Structure formats: C-alpha cells, structure tokens
Amino acid sequence: MLINCAAYQSGKKLGDVAVEDISDYLAKPECFVWVALKDPDAAEMATMQEEFDLHALAIEDVMNGNQRPKIEEYGDTLFAVFHTIEIGDDGELVMGQVNVFAGRNFVLSVRHRTQQGFQDVRARCEREPDLLTEGAGFVLYALIDSVVDRYMPVLDVLSGEIEELEDRIFEKHGAAASRAIIEDLYSLKRRLVILQHHISPLVEAVGKLVGGRIPQICVGMQAYFRDVYDHLVRVSNVIDARREMIVTAIQVNLGMISLAESEVTKRLGSFAALFAVPTMIAGIYGMNFQEIPELHYRYGYPVCLGVMAAIDVILFFLFRRAGWL
Template sequence: MLINCVAYENGAKLADIPVEDISEYIIRPGCFVWVALSDATPEELAQMQDEFNLHPLAVEDAHHGHQRPKVEEYGDSLFVVMHLVEPAAEGEYSVNVGEVDVFVGKNYVLSVRNRSKQGFLGVRERCEREPELLRNGAGFVLYALMDAVVDRYFPVIDALEVELESIEQQIFTQGGAARDKIKQLYDLKRRSLILKRAVAPLVEAAGKLHGGRVPQICVTSQEYFRDVADHLGRINGSIDAMRDTIGTAISVNLSMVTIEESEVTKRLAAWASIFAVCTAFAGIWGMNFEHMPELKLRYGYAMALALMGGTCSYLYYRFKRAGWI
C-alpha cells in the first residue's frame, strides 16, 4: 500500500506526486523522490523497480521479507534492512517484530514497511523541518529512518529492565511459585534474544556508513551515522548485561528453591526424630512378654509418659536452638 510519494529539491518539499511521474522528477538536478510503502504487494514492488531501476536481488529480499538486518551495496545504491521491535498489546508478555527495507540511491529513497503498526510520518515531518540537513539528500533521509528505528529500541529495553528488576525482587520474597518466576525469566530471556537479533547485526552494518570507505550517498552524513552506531553499541551492551543478569537470576532462583526444600527437609526430619522417640518407647512397652521389668510398678504408666514427654521436649529444644524447627 502506498503511504506517500513526495518530491524534494534543495532541501524543500516540491509536491506530492503520483507514482507515474517519478521518472520525471528523479532526472532533475538536486531533486530526489521519497516513497513510503506499507506491506507492499509484488505489483507495487515491480512498479518501484521499474521507476528506480532497483537491483532484482534487493527487490527479491524485500518481497520475501524476514531478512537479517544488513546494509548491502548494489553499484551506487544501498539496500538496508532493519527490524522493527515493538511492544505487543498491553498486558501481553510479548513483542511484535516487523521489518523495514530501505532502497537508497542518489535521487531516491524507497522505504517498505512490513508487519508493523507504527509508521514513519514523524520522520518525514522531522526532515522537512530541517531543510539545511535535508539538502544532503537521500543519505540524510536514510539516517533519519535508521535513527527512528533505533530510538524505538530504547522503550523496549527499558520495559524489559523494569520487568527484570520486579522479578528479582520477587525471588527473595516468600510469595509466588518458583516455577512461575523461572517461566517469567525464560520468557524475558526470549524477548531479549529477539531484540539482540535486531540490534547486533545492525551494529556491524551501521559501521559501514561512517569511517573508512563510505558509500558516496552517505559521505555528507557520516557524523550522523556515527551517532546511530553509538546508540546501537549502547543498546547492544545493555542487552548483553541484561541477559547475564537473567542467567544469574535463574541460578539464584533455583538456589532459593533448593534452600527452601532443605529447610522443609530439616523440619520434617526434626519432627520425625521427635515422634520416633515416642514410637520406640511405645514399641518396647507394647511387647506381650510375660516377664518384663517395670510392669508391676504402680506408677509405671505415668513414669513412661513422663520419660517420653521429657525426651521429646529435650529434642524439640535442641532442634529449635539449631534452627531446624
């Protein structure tokens, strides 16, 4: 679906143009066309391929989708793939993973957004408010799109970190089942892995756009791409730290479960020892032998009860002092 198709010249917007007129504008000096598509059909991609002379391999990747984040050069043009990681519906412990494919040439920018509810209208408005920067052409538009995608990673990782802190606090409380906490931690680890798969390849890809041999399209915007790469590095480091913390939290949670089980085992063992005394005495005096000592004593029954009670009380005192009860 076509979102918009706009022509720009010397940093200023000329007009919204029909797709059929693209070829007339891209041949004008200092002019470039920015087209945005959402969930594009094969027919729309084929039309864009004809208008911008896109490389067939790049078009094929955009058509099939589910590509790894990357930056590829095709002659004097670029093909950039980025993952859009967005929180799912409120109250759900999941994230939605979309994709944006960007074709960039000297006189055009084509963005194809797939499986994502959040558009890039704010990016276009931002660029139009900065005509001095927009004069840098398609390279600056590519930076603006990448910057918008990377900025959307920050709320996701912030939400994951807040959730992790909440689970860590629950580990040291008595409430909540251990199984539920481990399930939450593994679910958190799965979502952090999704974010990692979006960020880590893009760190390397963004490095191609500043320093060293930079594509001609991006030469005038190198410092901006360096800023994007710096943000990606920070996010990547935060993800690694969070994944390490999740692993530690899982180990601590399992250790707490083991400690609790040990406490329960000690209590059971202590009470079993106490009742074992009663069982032993009762078992001895319950034997049906004719000649047994103390059977003829007048206070033998009371003495037996007192002996059992005293022994059990002493054991209870010792176990209580040792912290087993």
C-alpha cells in the same frame, strides 16, 4: 499501498508528486524524491523498479520480506534492511521489516508488518533543511536512527519485567509459584535472544557506514551514522547484561527452592526425632523380658510417660532455639 511521495530541492519540500511524475523530478538538479510504501504488491514494486532503476535481486528481497538486517550496494544505490520490534497485546514481540533504497537523488522506503509509520521521521527531516540538503544520505540516517530509538522502549518494558520477577523470587510461595517464576524468566530470556538476533546484524551493517570505504551517498554523514552505531552497541550491551541478570535470577530462584526444601526437611526431621524417642522407650518396654527396670513398679507406666514427655519438651525447645521448628 502508497503512503507518501514528495519531492525536495535544496532542503525544502517542493510538494507531493504523482508516481508518474517521479522521473520528471529526478531529472531536476539538486532535487530528490522520497517515496514511502507499506506492504506493496508486485505491481507497485515493479513500478518503483522502473522509476528508480532498482536491481532485481533487491526487489526480490523486498517481496520475500524475511531478510536479515543488512546494507548492500547495487551500483550507486544502497539497499538497507532493518527490523522494527514492537510489543503486542499479549506481551510477545512483533517483528516488522523496513527496506530502504537510497540513491543519488531518491529514497524509497518499504515497510512490512509494521504498525507504526515514519511520519515523524519525515517531519523531522523537513524541520532541518540544512541537513536535508545532504539528500538521501540524511534521510537514510534519520530512518535508521528512528528504528534504533524504538528499540529502547521495548528493552525498558522487558527490563521492568525482570525487576518484577526478581521481587517475586524473594516472596514466600509454593512450588507451583516457583515453577511459574522459572517459566516467566525463561520466556523473558527467549524474547531477549530474539531481540538480540534482530539487532546484532544491524550493528555490523551500520559499522560499514562508519569506517572503511564509505558509500558515496553517505559521505559527509559519518558522524551521524557513528552516533547510530554507538546507540546500537549500547542496546546490544544492555541486552547482554539483561540476559546475564536472568541467568542469575534463575540460579537464585533455584537456590531459594533448595533452601525452602531444606527447611521442610529440617522440620520433618525434628518432628521425627520428637516421635522417635518415645517410640524407642516404648519399644524397649515392649520387649519380652522379665528383668526390665521398673517393670512391676506401681507407678512405672506414668513415670515412663512423664520421661517421654519431658524428653520431647526438651528436644522441642532445643530444635526451636536452633531454628528448625
């Protein structure tokens, strides 16, 4: 569906225009048209293809809706694809796609599966008429910059989850809770990998607008695209750092599990030793021999029990001092 269609001239908005009047404004000097679509059907895209003379392969990519982030040139028109990332109600990542056609005198943005629109980008551009005189190049920058800025809140949420899981690692809990922590850490790592998968290609794509042969539409805007590129590199580095933190957290959690198991083993060994000494003494006196010391002594039985109890008491305090009990 059509979200917005407006014409601009010399950095100022002329007004909203009808789709059938787009060609009239494209013919005006120093004038460009900015059209925004959301989940368009084939008929709407066919109309835009006719109005802006768009390449058929780019239109096919838009309709497929599952393209990796990229920036391609079709003659004098730039075709950019980048992904939006939002967090759903269930905590999972929701991926959207934004396609942008930027020509000499027009910008066409098409978004799929994206709840948040770009009205704020349009308002920002209209507040900066000096930059808006750059035309399609500035609008393309503003759209990419807005998408990149929306990555950071998502990354902040995931970073908060990492810190919460790190705190849980050092709490006393059972085997079931330890397993749940590992599952949550792995789920978090999986989401970071997905995030990196959608951001890394965009780093390479935007890099083409910074150095080397700059497309004509972007000439004069290199400093702005370099700023976006720096933000993307920073986001990518933060993701790598968070993934390393998760790997370390998993290793620490496994180490805590091993320590807990070691404590249990020591306690069981200590209790086994407390029972082993009386069992050994009772076993000796239970052997079928006539010449056993104190066998016929009147107080042999209580003395034997006393010796067992005394040894166990001594062992108990020794184990307690060693921290085994």
